[in-house]
Amino acid sequence: MPRNGSATLSDLRERGLTTLDVTCPKCDRRGEYPVANLIARLGEDFILTAFLTDLTADCHRRIAGKFADQCGAQFLGLAGNHVT
Numbered sequence: 001m002p003r004n005g006s007a008t009l010s011d012l013r014e015r016g017l018t019t020l021d022v023t024c025p026k027c028d029r030r031g032e033y034p035v036a037n038l039i040a041r042l043g044e045d046f047i048l049t050a051f052l053t054d055l056t057a058d059c060h061r062r063i064a065g066k067f068a069d070q071c072g073a074q075f076l077g078l079a080g081n082h083v084t
Contacts, residue, residue, distance in 0.1 A: 007078075009035060009051075010044035017077070020048075022055060026072040031055070048075065 012020060012035045020033045042051065052073055056062050062071040 006047040006049055008044065008048065009039045009042065009046050012048075013039065013044070020051075021076040022052065022073060023076055024056075024059075024071065024073040026061065027059070029056075029059075029073060 018035055020035055020038065022031045022033070023029065038046070038051070052075070056071050056073045059071045059073065061069055
């Protein structure tokens, strides 16, 4: 998968992060994903934004596509959440 400057799972590993935390303040969706498991399943170059898109594919806000009420899923514990 082309990187194009996006953060990848290997970037998390290099930062020493062992868990990727995802939350949505709009629907209370939460999840903790072990980075090693994600790398084993998706590959170390898998882009984080692609993971978030795949993870929230069933979000009713994402499906509705309303600009004023978008899915709020985001990564926790990453500097500034620049990868959402």
